[in-house]
Amino acid sequence: MASKEELIQELTDAIISCKKDRVLEAVEKAKGVMEPSEIIEKGLAAGMNEVGTLFERGKLFLPHVMMAADAMTAGVQVLEAEMPAGEQKKKMGVIVNGTVEGDVHDIGKSIVSTMLQSAGFEVHDIGRDVPIRDFVNKAKEVNADMIGLSALMTTTLPGQKEVIELLKEEGMRDRVKVMVGGAPATQAWADKISADCYAENASEAVAKAKELIVKK
């Protein structure tokens, strides 16, 4: 019989392989030996973290991240059926993500949305060149925990500040966290406009979103 360490390794490797059948097979094998929550945290989630690292290093690519996330979801669904109601995996949080008005850059923001979604957040990607008001309206509509603001140009960066100002005007700033990113953004910029955090890349965006929304 495989040891717990071997089963954890098998679960992690299965997620990195991005193959759903392999993940389900590893989950079935681990079920009799490990608790469902342990299988999720030490095996599947650890595998997704490794997928994130490999993505950042250019060893795995966006479709692979999505396939791994899909496989993890399938594995979690199998396990949740056997878990007591209180222990079932809770939604990580709701995030509205978009590129600010005047900026048509899409890819970086899309990668961040994909990585947040694959980490378990409910993500509402509202596109690029998004009017300031639309961020706030969407956040109200979906009761968002966080707004993600991307900008790839120094000239559109002030749009991030304008969204924060509008959140204040609407009395929503205390309950909606704001994350900023994009090549010209820095921690100093985030501090200056009173954003809650700055993320340099997609993996960091996931880590910081988890930290902020859990703290919240």
Add this chain to the structure above:
Amino acid sequence: MATEYALRMGDGKRIFLSKEKILEELEAGSADAADLGEIPTLSGNEIDKVAEILMMPGKTVSVEQGMEVPVTHDIGTLRIDGDQGNSGVGIPSSRLVGCMMHERAFGADTMELGHIDYSYKPVKPVISNECQAMEVCQQNMIVPLFYGAMPNMGLYYTPDGPFENPGDLMKAFKIQEAWDSMEHSAEHLTRDTIWIMQKLMASGSDGVNFDTIGAAGDGDFFGSLHAIEALRKEFPNIYIEAGMAGECVLGMHGELKYDGTTLAGLWPHQQAPLAAKAGASVFGPVCNTNTSKTSPWNLGRAVTFMKAAVKASTIPCHVDMGMGVGGIPMLETPPIDAVTRASKAMVEIAGVDGI
């Protein structure tokens, strides 16, 4: 107190660093590139030489005599007549005047004609206008004049084009549909670029500049390489510059290959041989500037990547130097102290053939 030298952060902010700190940052930047690209770090002597360049007292610096390199200018004449708040100084001038200013006043060794939209796809409906402008410019200029634009494969996705946005498809776990969308877009990108350049070559263009290849990921690189290959076959003497969008090819598709090599995740030294294989005359490698890091960190990293690209390339490498690339801070008007220091380091240490 140790002497401190005036340098910059990647976002252009002025900072002051001691020699020890500069060396430390250069080593860290070089190590980062070496780690990501699996390439050698700069040697101790090379690090010292970059540090020496960074610590030079003049506001601007230049290469040693005899080490001058050709300077190719991209983005057409938009830096002159453009006034969109990002690039351009808003001086009213025709494209002919702009091209001739680059040739006769700014010392550009080659120049490029480009349209205000600066992507190949939107050139299609204005092709006659572009052909006429090319003919007029060619009749007035001596330096080689190319036509240039961005492959910009994103323009083939919704809401700008006919194919569904792969980002949206992937978020809905429709991976196969996303792959199909990217493959169709790449085919259209190749076809449009060839068609546009057939017209412009008939109007006297000396060549083509692919500016920011890979901006939409590996599909963009794939479509551009096939366009280069077809243009080389049809026009054996065409000058083709293949300039990249970023240091690493984003794996939006992940499975596309050219000449048996998976395109996603390639670094400059791995991109260069493929550009040469497709038929490019010159390769334009890129290293992105991290706005949160110091200029020594960024320059150490950029020189490390470019040195490896130059070594691996069988065609000349004209490094992309400007706002937010090549170790230069990300500012609308890049500071001259940083531009000249980074350029000198690229020529004298990375060994680039042009800028």
